Amino acid sequence: MLSRKELFKDTLKKAAHAWKRTVELHLTEEEANLLRLYIDQPGYVDLHWVMFVPAIKGQGTEEQQKKWLTMAYKFQIIGTYAQTELGHGSNVQGLETTATFDPSTDEFIMHSPTLTSSKWWPGGLGKTSTHAVVYARLITEGKDYGIHGFIMQLRSLDDHSPLPGITIGDIGGKFGSGAYNSMDNGVMRLDHVRIPRDQMLMRLAQVTREGKYVHSDVPKQLLYGTMVYVRQTIVADASRALSRAVCIAVRYGAIRKQFGSKAGGPETQVLNYKTQQSRLFPFLASAYAFRFVGQWLKWLYTDVTQKLESKDFSTLPEAHACTAGLKSVTTSATADAIEECQKLCGGHGYLNSSGLPELFAVNLPACTYEGDNVVLLLQVARFLMKTVSQVASGKQPVGTTAYMGNIQHLMQCKSVVNTVEDWLNPAAIKEVFEARALRMAVNCAQNISKAPSQEEGFEAAVAHVQLIIVTKFIEKLQEDILGHGVKEQLQKLCGIYALHLIHKHLGDFLSTGCVTARQGSLANERLGKLYAQVRPNAVALVDAFDYTDHYLGSALGRYDGDVYSALYKEAWKDPLNETVVPDGYQEHLRPLLKQQLKLSRL
Numbered sequence: 001m002l003s004r005k006e007l008f009k010d011t012l013k014k015a016a017h018a019w020k021r022t023v024e025l026h027l028t029e030e031e032a033n034l035l036r037l038y039i040d041q042p043g044y045v046d047l048h049w050v051m052f053v054p055a056i057k058g059q060g061t062e063e064q065q066k067k068w069l070t071m072a073y074k075f076q077i078i079g080t081y082a083q084t085e086l087g088h089g090s091n092v093q094g095l096e097t098t099a100t101f102d103p104s105t106d107e108f109i110m111h112s113p114t115l116t117s118s119k120w121w122p123g124g125l126g127k128t129s130t131h132a133v134v135y136a137r138l139i140t141e142g143k144d145y146g147i148h149g150f151i152m153q154l155r156s157l158d159d160h161s162p163l164p165g166i167t168i169g170d171i172g173g174k175f176g177s178g179a180y181n182s183m184d185n186g187v188m189r190l191d192h193v194r195i196p197r198d199q200m201l202m203r204l205a206q207v208t209r210e211g212k213y214v215h216s217d218v219p220k221q222l223l224y225g226t227m228v229y230v231r232q233t234i235v236a237d238a239s240r241a242l243s244r245a246v247c248i249a250v251r252y253g254a255i256r257k258q259f260g261s262k263a264g265g266p267e268t269q270v271l272n273y274k275t276q277q278s279r280l281f282p283f284l285a286s287a288y289a290f291r292f293v294g295q296w297l298k299w300l301y302t303d304v305t306q307k308l309e310s311k312d313f314s315t316l317p318e319a320h321a322c323t324a325g326l327k328s329v330t331t332s333a334t335a336d337a338i339e340e341c342q343k344l345c346g347g348h349g350y351l352n353s354s355g356l357p358e359l360f361a362v363n364l365p366a367c368t369y370e371g372d373n374v375v376l377l378l379q380v381a382r383f384l385m386k387t388v389s390q391v392a393s394g395k396q397p398v399g400t401t402a403y404m405g406n407i408q409h410l411m412q413c414k415s416v417v418n419t420v421e422d423w424l425n426p427a428a429i430k431e432v433f434e435a436r437a438l439r440m441a442v443n444c445a446q447n448i449s450k451a452p453s454q455e456e457g458f459e460a461a462v463a464h465v466q467l468i469i470v471t472k473f474i475e476k477l478q479e480d481i482l483g484h485g486v487k488e489q490l491q492k493l494c495g496i497y498a499l500h501l502i503h504k505h506l507g508d509f510l511s512t513g514c515v516t517a518r519q520g521s522l523a524n525e526r527l528g529k530l531y532a533q534v535r536p537n538a539v540a541l542v543d544a545f546d547y548t549d550h551y552l553g554s555a556l557g558r559y560d561g562d563v564y565s566a567l568y569k570e571a572w573k574d575p576l577n578e579t580v581v582p583d584g585y586q587e588h589l590r591p592l593l594k595q596q597l598k599l600s601r602l
């Protein structure tokens, strides 16, 4: 087991190799990220590509982009994204770091005025990054203009030592033993560090030589643009992580046999048990659902970015709501699913050699970074409340809230489901999800009008996001899908995804009158039938993810199913097994045993 310092050094070696190959092969950002996925390290290349570069692209002027991105693409500098502080992470407007303009020297003075203003968490900040985009309160002419981004050099490019006025280090070990512990999430304090005025990212606003603050014609929300970008990538990451865990649990469930042997015959595959299927197959369906909605979200983000370039900001609120909501719902579901997949594999799921503990440790923080999942859902609730009031004033909603324009019908419709088979009808499913989401949003708006609260709407936001995921799965099935019988299997998985949500949130559907108790029971009955129908193809459906054993990193999820010899082989690799008599026996165990033996002979 490597120490944290050895783990860090090993990861730095891998990351430096990845960067070298990135430059030598002239990789694009997309390709560099794929390379990062292959080495499967949430290391330094993450923040450099995923946040430092996008922040400069989104908030820098053309001139600033030209200057800084040229160096960043060639890895002449290594950047991170320093926004969160010890005292504030969710509340960006509450950040305390200051950037005070000094007209006498044409510089900003970057300072950490309090302990809680210490930058805290930025990945790669502790030991690796030479530069950062630092978010701070811009103060000029004695006035505080709120949070803006500034490019700062942190370390010497000669010997990597911190620059004067900068105290910088690692925040210490984190949950889990692997990847995130190889990452130097850092702490940084600034003691009146001066930077040139032109290192303020000036696309959104600028400060003139005289110190005048000038806001540009782009919405201030573009300050948050980098987080929108990352959140849409996180949905794809979640679908990948979930499909890895499901692949391991399904393959192992097909190999593992427990009980059920008759007359000395073979025991039963645990994947045949209904309890195993009802716990695992919704995750299999979710893995496909999140992959499809992630593909759609990537299209939405690209479309919004193109519109922004032509100064069309009309879809920015929708992009924020969709990226925030989908990041929240998919990462929470994925973290819960990976933990459950560990349990679905019994004791062996708890072994590091199963690959599941590390998968859990690396993906659990996704519920927090890039925005705490509750805080992000409250942003979606805010967006929904604005939409409901716009509908009330006669404005026709568009995009993912277009269904709210059908308010007359959806507020009173009754589900058309009368038989188990009716629950296979995508139109019936979509209408039930639309009605639930709309009715919950309207109920929330009515409650807020009676008693305004920032925290109303959490459940309505979940209902809206789940509707988006179900809708995108249904739309995916309306496309041409290659492969004999593939569409039929995906239709079953779409049914499982939607009906397991009805089962899980039946209270919502009943309390808003979208389904009756009988229809709810028919949904459960249909769900059980779908599990049985998917069982014969479950292994094929996870093989379809096409993960190599190397990438899966699991003795339980091996393609060849040779689980027990793999577990046994892995066990002997453990350092504890380097000696048959363990270190410590002579000092601690032997004296006790000898002493007790002697006493027993007296």
Ligand SMILES: CC(C)(COP(=O)(O)OP(=O)(O)OC[C@H]1O[C@@H](n2cnc3c(N)ncnc32)[C@H](O)[C@@H]1OP(=O)(O)O)[C@@H](O)C(=O)NCCC(=O)NCCSC(=O)/C=C/CC(=O)O
Pocket: 042, 046, 081, 083, 084, 089, 090, 091, 092, 093, 123, 221, 222, 224, 225, 227, 228, 230, 316, 317, 320, 368, 369, 370, 371, 372, 375, 379, 382
């Ligand atoms: C919670 C936030 C959004 C609160 O923002 P704030 O300005 O304080 O208040 P409002 O809620 O009133 O928002 C004002 C206005 O702006 C809109 N808006 C908010 N965010 C965005 C956005 N991203 N894009 C577009 N528009 C946005 C909002 O809808 C309001 O518009 P109205 O028309 O309704 O007025 C904010 O504090 C926030 O985002 N908090 C989360 C912080 C966060 O995500 N931090 C991540 C740090 S980086 C990180 O974690 C890296 C991890 C490393 C790794 O990934 O490995």
Ligand SMILES: Cc1cc2nc3c(=O)[nH]c(=O)nc-3n(C[C@H](O)[C@H](O)[C@H](O)COP(=O)(O)OP(=O)(O)OC[C@H]3O[C@@H](n4cnc5c(N)ncnc54)[C@H](O)[C@@H]3O)c2cc1C
Pocket: 047, 081, 082, 083, 084, 087, 088, 089, 090, 091, 120, 121, 122, 123, 180, 185, 365, 368, 369, 370, 371, 372, 373, 374, 375, 378, 454, 455
């Ligand atoms: C592994 C990892 C890597 C990270 N990397 C970076 C990085 O590279 N750069 C960077 O800048 N940051 C980074 N972060 C920090 C991360 O962005 C923040 O931790 C995250 O935004 C959550 O903010 P917080 O820690 O302040 O949580 P808090 O907001 O303090 O959350 C604590 C609790 O309060 C609740 N809460 C907060 N506000 C409200 C509200 N208004 N209503 C209801 N409940 C509320 C939350 O739901 C949560 O349950 C990283 C974090 C982690 C874990």
